[in-house]
Amino acid sequence: MEKRVLVLNLDHSPVAVVPVQKAIVLCLLEKANVLSTYELLKIRTVDRSFEYPAVIRLTHYKNIPFRGVLLNRNNLFKRDNGECQYCGSKRHLTIDHIIPKSKGGKTNWTNLITACNRCNVNKGDKTPEQAGLILKSEPFKPSLSYFLAEYAERQAEEWLPFLSSRIMNS
Ligand SMILES: [Zn+2]
Structure with missing residues (x-):
């Protein structure tokens, strides 16, 4: 199964989750650097194999307005x-x-x-x-970091060191 790649801003705050192809293009264009890879995975082309990025960081600070998690x-x-x-x-x-x-x-x-x-x-x-019904938990508005941490725990442990407690609590 294809893994997703976490994109961090220059200041290490998470800004996006992208497909691996997009992450590789960003790195080839020198718009991002690889910070962490999925160790057991490789990307193979006809004659080469590459590390499979797990976390990349943008080489320039990008001013990205806060996007809430889509209500759907x-x-x-x-x-x-x-x-x-x-x-x-x-x-x-x-x-x-x-x-x-x-x-x-x-x-x-x-x-x-x-x-x-x-x-x-x-x-x-x-x-x-x-x-006569009782709610099991109080409904809340999730943050992007909440979903990132949740995904990381299930699919991408490599992200966890980059999701600091400061970010996870936001
Ligand atoms: Zn029910």
Whole structure:
């Protein structure tokens, strides 16, 4: 499986995650340097093999405005560990407005949670209290660093030394 590459700014703050082809192009153009590689992987062409970058750093500081994590189905399921936040089921997942839209509930990170179809239907147009449901965890707005750390733990341990506690808490 193809691994992703973490891109750091000149000051070592994470700015992006890119496919390996893009990372190699950035390095060939001397726009970035390799800081860490995936040891067990190599990139092979017809007559050569290259180190497989895991973390690269831009050679020039890039002023990149903060981008929040996109609010969409996938990211919401990821934040909630793919579990219904009422009963813990991992099946037939959908998205629930904690405070229903009809009662003025907003479509944002703190009013949306992952719910299974059954809990969603049982809850209907009620608030969790009215429906007798208790949330397993408080919904929060995730940061880019939160997702990076999460990905690193599952797929890219090589990133961990570059995700400092300062960054992970932001
Ligand atoms: Zn449920």
